[in-house]
Amino acid sequence: MKYFxxxxxxxxxxxxxxxxxxxxxxxxxxLFGVMIGFNASVQNVIxxxxxxxxxxxxxxxxxxxxxxxxxxxxIPGVTKVTGFAGLPGYYRDKKxxxxxxxVDPDAPDVIALDFTLTQAQWAQLAQTRDGVFVSQLEAQRxxxxxxxxxxxxxxxxxxxxxxxxWAFKVLGVVPDSTYFFNGIIVGNYKFxxxxxxxxxxxxxxxxxxxxxxxxxxxxxxxxxDAHFANSATPTNTMTQRDASExxxxxxxxxxxxxxxxxGAGLFMILFLTGNGIAQSVxxxxxxxxxxxTLGFSDAGVMALVxxxxxxxxxxGAAIGIAVSKLFAAQVPHLFPPNMPTVPAxxxxxxxxxxxxxxxxxxxxxxxxxxxxxxxxxxxxxxxTGR
Amino acid sequence: xxxxxxxxxxxxxxxxxxxxxxxxHALDLDIPEGEFLxxxxxxxxxxxxxxxxxxxxxxxxxxxxxxxxxxxQSLSGGQLAKWRTRHVGFIFxxxxxxxxxxxxxxxxxxxxxTNLSKAERRKHVAVALEMVGLSDREAHKPGExxxxxxxxxxxxxxxxxxxxxxxxxEPTGDLxxxxxxxxxxxxxxxxxxxxxxxxxxxxxxxAADHAARQLHFDKGRLTEARVLA
Numbered sequence: 001m002k003y004f005x006x007x008x009x010x011x012x013x014x015x016x017x018x019x020x021x022x023x024x025x026x027x028x029x030x031l032f033g034v035m036i037g038f039n040a041s042v043q044n045v046i047x048x049x050x051x052x053x054x055x056x057x058x059x060x061x062x063x064x065x066x067x068x069x070x071x072x073x074x075i076p077g078v079t080k081v082t083g084f085a086g087l088p089g090y091y092r093d094k095k096x097x098x099x100x101x102x103v104d105p106d107a108p109d110v111i112a113l114d115f116t117l118t119q120a121q122w123a124q125l126a127q128t129r130d131g132v133f134v135s136q137l138e139a140q141r142x143x144x145x146x147x148x149x150x151x152x153x154x155x156x157x158x159x160x161x162x163x164x165x166w167a168f169k170v171l172g173v174v175p176d177s178t179y180f181f182n183g184i185i186v187g188n189y190k191f192x193x194x195x196x197x198x199x200x201x202x203x204x205x206x207x208x209x210x211x212x213x214x215x216x217x218x219x220x221x222x223x224x225d226a227h228f229a230n231s232a233t234p235t236n237t238m239t240q241r242d243a244s245e246x247x248x249x250x251x252x253x254x255x256x257x258x259x260x261x262x263g264a265g266l267f268m269i270l271f272l273t274g275n276g277i278a279q280s281v282x283x284x285x286x287x288x289x290x291x292x293t294l295g296f297s298d299a300g301v302m303a304l305v306x307x308x309x310x311x312x313x314x315x316g317a318a319i320g321i322a323v324s325k326l327f328a329a330q331v332p333h334l335f336p337p338n339m340p341t342v343p344a345x346x347x348x349x350x351x352x353x354x355x356x357x358x359x360x361x362x363x364x365x366x367x368x369x370x371x372x373x374x375x376x377x378x379x380x381x382x383x384t385g386r
Numbered sequence: 387x388x389x390x391x392x393x394x395x396x397x398x399x400x401x402x403x404x405x406x407x408x409x410x411h412a413l414d415l416d417i418p419e420g421e422f423l424x425x426x427x428x429x430x431x432x433x434x435x436x437x438x439x440x441x442x443x444x445x446x447x448x449x450x451x452x453x454x455x456x457x458x459q460s461l462s463g464g465q466l467a468k469w470r471t472r473h474v475g476f477i478f479x480x481x482x483x484x485x486x487x488x489x490x491x492x493x494x495x496x497x498x499x500t501n502l503s504k505a506e507r508r509k510h511v512a513v514a515l516e517m518v519g520l521s522d523r524e525a526h527k528p529g530e531x532x533x534x535x536x537x538x539x540x541x542x543x544x545x546x547x548x549x550x551x552x553x554x555x556e557p558t559g560d561l562x563x564x565x566x567x568x569x570x571x572x573x574x575x576x577x578x579x580x581x582x583x584x585x586x587x588x589x590x591x592x593a594a595d596h597a598a599r600q601l602h603f604d605k606g607r608l609t610e611a612r613v614l615a
Contacts, residue, residue, distance in 0.1 A: 002498050009486035290482040293443060294496045294543075295471030297464055380435075380444040383478070383555075 007307050014280070021276050021312045022319070025362075028269040029320025029355055030327070035262040036354060037328055037345025041181075042254045044346050048178060049240040050113060051214040054221040056207040059234040063203035066193075068228065068235070069104075072209055075223045077216035082106040083204035087192055089152035089166065091142055098142075098152055100132065100168075102189040110208045114179040115186060124171055129191040131171040137183035139173040146172050160197050178346075209237070266358055274366035277309045281370035288374050289382035302371040309367035310360065317359035321352060389452070390551060390583040391417035391440050396449035398435055398606075409435050410606045412449070419550070422577040422584045424597035431603040433587045434555060440585060441474050441553045442466040454550060471499045475544030475582075479556035481536040483528040489515065489539045490524035496547045514542040518572060534565035541572060545582070552576065554586040558593050570596040 011018050056072065058064050063085070072081045084107070087100040103111070108122035117125070117133055125131055134144050144150060150168040158164055168187060176183065193201050209224065211217040221237040228235040238246075281288070288301055296304075328345035345351075393415040399408040409432040417423055425433040438444035439451050442458045451458045454473050461469060475496075483492045490511050497507040515521050518538040528536050537557060544552055554573065558566035574596050576582045586597060594600050595614065602610035 002504070005487070005491060006484070006495075006498070009484060009491075013486050286482060287484060290476075290478070291495070292467065293441070293470065293476050295467045295469075295499050297467045300499075380438040383438075383443070383482075 003304065003307075007304060007311065010280070010284070010304070010308055011311060013284075017276060017280070018312060021273060022316050024272050025269055025313055025316025025359075026319040026323065028265040029317040029359070030323045031265040031320075032262040032358065033321045033324025033347065033351065033355060034327060034345050035258040035265075036351050037324060037347050039255050039258040040348050040351050041346035044178060044348070045181075046241065046244045048113065049244045050210075051239065051241050052211045052217045053110070053240040054209045054211070054217050054224070054237050055240060055243055056209055056221075056224055056235050056237040057205070059225075059236040062233070063200075063205060064207065064233055064235065066202045066204050068233075069204075069207065071227065072207060072224055075220060075227060077211045077213075077220040077223070078209055079212055080106060080109045080210040082110040082208050083189065083206070084111075084208070085189060085192055085203070085205040087152070087154065087166065087187065088156055089154040091150070091152055096142065098138070098185055099183070100152065100185045100187050102187045102192040104189040104204075107186075110210045114177060115184070116175040116177050117186070121172060121174065125186065125188055128169070128171060129188055129194075130166075130168050132168045132185050132187040133172050133174050134170055134185050135174055135180065135183045136176045138185055139170075141183065144170050144173065146170055157192075157196055157200070159195050166195070208240075266362060270362050270365055273309060273313060273362060274369070277305065277367050278370045280308070281305060281374060285377065285382055288377060289379045292377065292379045293383065298375045301374050305371040305374055306364065306367045310363035313359045313363035313366070314356075317355050321347070321355045388419050389416050390419040390421065390454065391415070391585070392450070392452040393436070393439070394450040394452070396439065396446045396451060398432070398439065398444070398446050408606065410439075410446075413606070413608065415601075415608070417583065417585060419583055420577070420581050421599060422574065422597045423586065424594035424600045425585065425587045425603065426589070426591070426594050426600055427603035427609075428589075430605075432606040433603050436603075437553050437555055437585060437587050440551075441476060442470050468499075471496060471547060473549050473551060475547070475549040475552045477537070477540050477544045477552060477554040477557045479559040481528070481533075481540040481560075483536055483539055483543075485528050488525050488527055489520060489531070489542075492528070492539055493524075493542045493546050495543060500547065510546050511542075514546040515539075517545065517576075518542045532565075533561050534568060537561060537565075537569050538572070541569070541576075545576065545580075550581075550583060552582050552584045554584065554588075556588055557586060558588070558590060563592075566590070566593060 056064070066083055069081050069083050072078055082104055084101055084103045087102055089098055089100065090096050091098050105126045108119065112122070121133055125133060132150060139145065148170040150170050152166045152168060154164050154166060209220065211220045217239045221239055224237045225235050291301055324345065325347045328347055331345065393413055396410055396413045397408065398410040399406050409430070415436070425436060427433050435444065439446055440453055442461070446459060456469060458466065493511045493514050494507055497510055502510065512521065515524050518541050520535060520538050520542065523531060523535060528539065531539070557573070558569050561569060570593055573584055573586070577584050586593070588594050598614055600612040600614065601608055
């Protein structure tokens, strides 16, 4: 600690250079944080996917009969099944698409992990036909709060009475979930089914199926599809984890792309800080010679160079990660509702640790050559200008 | 009187490109404790090389360099660094101060290598600055001081750890006559009243006149010795 004023003074010798270096490192680590955080977010969604769960939909699109639920329950290995259907509509203006997921009473036993509702809220939803729970993000978007009326107009789905207005009541605002990172509104399937035209009743958009174990999920998925293979509406069943992985890799190889972008940023920063510290040391050769003359050891002056490189790197990394964390919190707000989007970067402790480790690596790598130069410095020659 | 510095058959050479240039040829030199010695001579006469050898900044090719009873040739680089902290103070022609540090912080530098507490270090620094007459300038940075004041800070830095030996390389080479005389008076005071052994390299005969003995070198050989006081 007693050497800190020495390092601090050296850093502020060229304030412009220090500030520009700090800014560059901050920008690089913002990029690093967003990229690695994004990758962590995707991996987190996959990791959170329960391996003993599978999703069943119609093989050729369209709804599935609700009667399938009992048949699926009889398939060996299956313990719980819940049906769900989407209600596509908008709130006040056509551009305000709202995703309402209408779930049946068994939802808490199968898909509770995807939501943040408490057991009491699930029970309240099951007992309230026109009730909905709204995630924080959706509540912010539309200024909703508990007790509000929430009229949704539909285009594709009409009511039995010919109307298109669905009068919901907000039962509560719940925290955003990792799975539905772009917001979600969850309602009661019974309300949808009993209100829509008779011809459309008794169908769901799909099922979520829980198996006895992780090992049985795969075989249960095959058995379900085999069971309905010759029916009017064949099914396509996929384990939840396979579905998440497939979705994550459908467009781009997320881990590869994020690593390359983050790595490129750090590589550029390595050159920049390396050049900066080399220049700074070159300018101060007589000062380092003087320090060694006074009795500073080789290791001591090398340590000064390393700390001098580490401070802007660690400080820049901290600023960059803080900015990327702020940015991550805003990502869901940048996209319109119901639009496919990217998950918000997940700034987990692992991401923060990784940023710290890379900041130390960049500092060490950028300072190692100048530090070795100072170690080899011939004091007598440096003092006499030889 | 015991020897502060003893050089025995010291040979030192440097490489200039492919050429090997011998700058000291089997030099013998004895400096008693408490002496104020001036080393004089033209450029490349070997006087700064002698200073570097005595200060443990350079090593002789052969011979013995004994300072304060310690044979410097037998010490490792790390041991030499520690030895310098305790036993030698350096004063440079261009002061070699840290421009971003205050006078007090510059003077404190050698004490950072000791086990003294912050309060003790401050006390030592205050004493050293008082000895060179700069108590009122401790918060000033080198750029805010005159050349003479900067050299006084350099002297305070050299004496703050209370070494027995002061090595001065052209300490007045960058100063006007009046300021140079003030600095030389200060060095003489340190020599007489604080019993510091001083070895000063200088081109300036008037500066050398402040010393008790002058040694003239030419091409690595002692050519003349004069005792003044």
